Amino acid sequence: MSQLDLIPSAIPAAEQPRPGSRADRMRKPLAKDALKQLAEQNGVCVRPLALRRTDTATGLTEVVEVPCGATLAAKCKPCAERGRRLRIQQIREGWHLADEPAVRPDKPGEDVLALVRVRAHLEFEREAVQYQPMTPDERAAHLAEIDVAIAELDEALAETSLRGHLTPKDRDERPRRKRSTRRRQDTPDLPRLPVDRRTVGRAYSGRTGKTHRPSMLITLTLGSHGPVHSHLRRGAYVAPCDCGQRHGPNDDVLSTPADPASYDYRRAALDAIHFARVLDRWWQNVRRAAGWNVQYAGAVELQRRLAPHAHFAIRGTLPRRLLKQIATATYHQVWWPPFDELAYPVDKPPVWDVDQQAYVDPKTREPLPTWGEALDALEEPDSRPAYVARLGRMDARGIEQGTRDAERSIRYVTKYVTKDLTDQARPRSDAQKAHFDRLHAELSVLPCSPTCANWLLYGVQPDGVKAGLTPGRCTGKVHQRSTLGFTGRRVLVSRQWSGKTLADHRADNRAWVRAILAGGMADTPEHDQVADEADGPKRYRFELARPEDPDVPPLEHRLLRAISARIRWRADLDTARQRTATAVSATNQPAALAA
Numbered sequence: 116m117s118q119l120d121l122i123p124s125a126i127p128a129a130e131q132p133r134p135g136s137r138a139d140r141m142r143k144p145l146a147k148d149a150l151k152q153l154a155e156q157n158g159v160c161v162r163p164l165a166l167r168r169t170d171t172a173t174g175l176t177e178v179v180e181v182p183c184g185a186t187l188a189a190k191c192k193p194c195a196e197r198g199r200r201l202r203i204q205q206i207r208e209g210w211h212l213a214d215e216p217a218v219r220p221d222k223p224g225e226d227v228l229a230l231v232r233v234r235a236h237l238e239f240e241r242e243a244v245q246y247q248p249m250t251p252d253e254r255a256a257h258l259a260e261i262d263v264a265i266a267e268l269d270e271a272l273a274e275t276s277l278r279g280h281l282t283p284k285d286r287d288e289r290p291r292r293k294r295s296t297r298r299r300q301d302t303p304d305l306p307r308l309p310v311d312r313r314t315v316g317r318a319y320s321g322r323t324g325k326t327h328r329p330s331m332l333i334t335l336t337l338g339s340h341g342p343v344h345s346h347l348r349r350g351a352y353v354a355p356c357d358c359g360q361r362h363g364p365n366d367d368v369l370s371t372p373a374d375p376a377s378y379d380y381r382r383a384a385l386d387a388i389h390f391a392r393v394l395d396r397w398w399q400n401v402r403r404a405a406g407w408n409v410q411y412a413g414a415v416e417l418q419r420r421l422a423p424h425a426h427f428a429i430r431g432t433l434p435r436r437l438l439k440q441i442a443t444a445t446y447h448q449v450w451w452p453p454f455d456e457l458a459y460p461v462d463k464p465p466v467w468d469v470d471q472q473a474y475v476d477p478k479t480r481e482p483l484p485t486w487g488e489a490l491d492a493l494e495e496p497d498s499r500p501a502y503v504a505r506l507g508r509m510d511a512r513g514i515e516q517g518t519r520d521a522e523r524s525i526r527y528v529t530k531y532v533t534k535d536l537t538d539q540a541r542p543r544s545d546a547q548k549a550h551f552d553r554l555h556a557e558l559s560v561l562p563c564s565p566t567c568a569n570w571l572l573y574g575v576q577p578d579g580v581k582a583g584l585t586p587g588r589c590t591g592k593v594h595q596r597s598t599l600g601f602t603g604r605r606v607l608v609s610r611q612w613s614g615k616t617l618a619d620h621r622a623d624n625r626a627w628v629r630a631i632l633a634g635g636m637a638d639t640p641e642h643d644q645v646a647d648e649a650d651g652p653k654r655y656r657f658e659l660a661r662p663e664d665p666d667v668p669p670l671e672h673r674l675l676r677a678i679s680a681r682i683r684w685r686a687d688l689d690t691a692r693q694r695t696a697t698a699v700s701a702t703n704q705p706a707a708l709a710a
Contacts, residue, residue: 385449483575
């Protein structure tokens with residue numbers, strides 16, 4: 116018998132490491148992990164920002180802490196969860212409104228109208244200079260003087276109560292390019308009605324006299340780019356996939372192409388890039404076809420097949436047949452120079468010529484067409500858009516107010532807003548990783564915007580061309596692995612959904628807490644983080660404090676104090692809520708504070 120036979124073949128799993136050994140020390144929990152876990156359990160920001168606040172009235176300077184406000188749980192779970200609860204509150208309050216939330220703007224005062232009147236005279240004088248007999252130098256000097264006066268007046272207008280800009284910030288003397296607004300012949304027409312200002316849906320009376328105000332939950336999905344392996348469960352029966360086999364819920368090939376060679380990765384990448392524009396066009400068509408100002412709130416997610424889709428809550432109801440017709444007729448035309456085939460490989464792109472200040476062909480040294488010249492070629496009558504993005508499937512169902520289905524739908528819409536776009540579709544198997552990498556490789560060479568460096572691969576200089584562009588390595592969000600093409604806003608809420616922003620909902624939550632505590636919140640850190648609105652927004656001046664400043668404690672000390680303050684604050688709030696249960700109804704509690 117050899118000595119190898121005397122060695123045990125396996126160490127029992129239940130055997131504990133020797134006390135005091137390195138393995139025993141490695142098994143012990145880390146102090147920083149315990150601090151982070153406790154902070155997350157109590158809803159304390161794990162990476163607060165230290166700000167130096169100066170009171171301009173008294174001259175007092177102090178260091179205050181504010182939450183980082185991260186929207187992703189990977190960065191700060193408490194802040195991301197707090198933002199998700201605010202979104203839930205916003206969607207809940209605006210979904211089944213019975214009254215119009217629109218706030219009509221006030222009429223401008225006489226002082227504002229006087230400034231606008233002077234601004235009109237300056238604009239008239241600037242235009243008249245173009246036709247006055249003078250030398251070019253005199254005309255340029257006169258225009259410069261008027262522009263200075265216009266800039267000063269615009270600053271004065273910005274200090275008034277006017278909302279928005281009176282004129283565009285930058286003057287663009289170039290003629291605007293106009294595209295035909297006629298609908299495509301290969302797309303069905305849509306009814307176009309005058310859009311009414313109302314935002315509240317119809318109310319229906321039941322047989323018992325009860326008034327019902329239903330709304331809808333819709334899902335917008337891109338079309339198929341090729342068959343993919345799917346788990347088709349119909350009750351207890353699992354139907355065969357397109358490949359002829361039955362897949363389990365955790366199969367390694369789920370959501371991957373059944374035939375990767377025929378899967379249209381290019382169209383999948385382009386649909387993801389322009390999906391946000393298609394959604395904008397969809398809502399324009401919905402309002403025009405419905406004839407009233409339809410309001411919505413939703414979020415964009417990523418399917419397991421790596422295609423973006425969106426869930427929306429709609430206030431009011433619309434016929435399903437009309438919604439399907441709108442989805443079929445919705446498209447977005449991309450009027451860019453053609454980019455069907457690569458004119459240059461990634462490893463041998465055009466090079467920058469210092470003398471010509473342009474990118475040139477590496478062999479002929481001829482400059483590439485500029486972005487303006489490439490767009491001029493699209494002015495021909497027979498020119499076609501470079502790509503047409505369309506919607507695919509649309510699913511809709513009615514939601515009744517105050518039901519469990521309504522609450523479940525709200526959480527369904529917001530379930531992924533705290534995660535990165537690709538977190539819920541992260542590949543696990545080799546087949547899924549290959550599908551992910553193939554789509555990302557297609558996105559890396561497609562143009563994402565007029566300024567994208569990838570235009571050099573198609574023989575066109577991008578807009579605002581400059582030296583140092585590297586095709587295939589554009590830093591735009593389209594080409595990142597965390598977005599996979601989609602760069603629009605993850606959460607989409609119409610302006611008249613609830614008549615409130617997230618800041619307004621936070622203010623409502625603070626007002627509810629103050630009503631419960633009856634002024635007892637004035638000494639808590641939660642209140643010190645926000646300047647009192649009664650003192651005016653310009654009373655305090657803020658600047659970021661550096662961690663090495665002597666009056667800024669270490670992060671660990673600040674977290675420990677914040678955890679203790681939050682525990683005490685919650686205990687005081689619970690006590691005050693029980694004491695005033697008869698005076699303040701629990702039903703008035705904001706949803707963001709219910710947890």
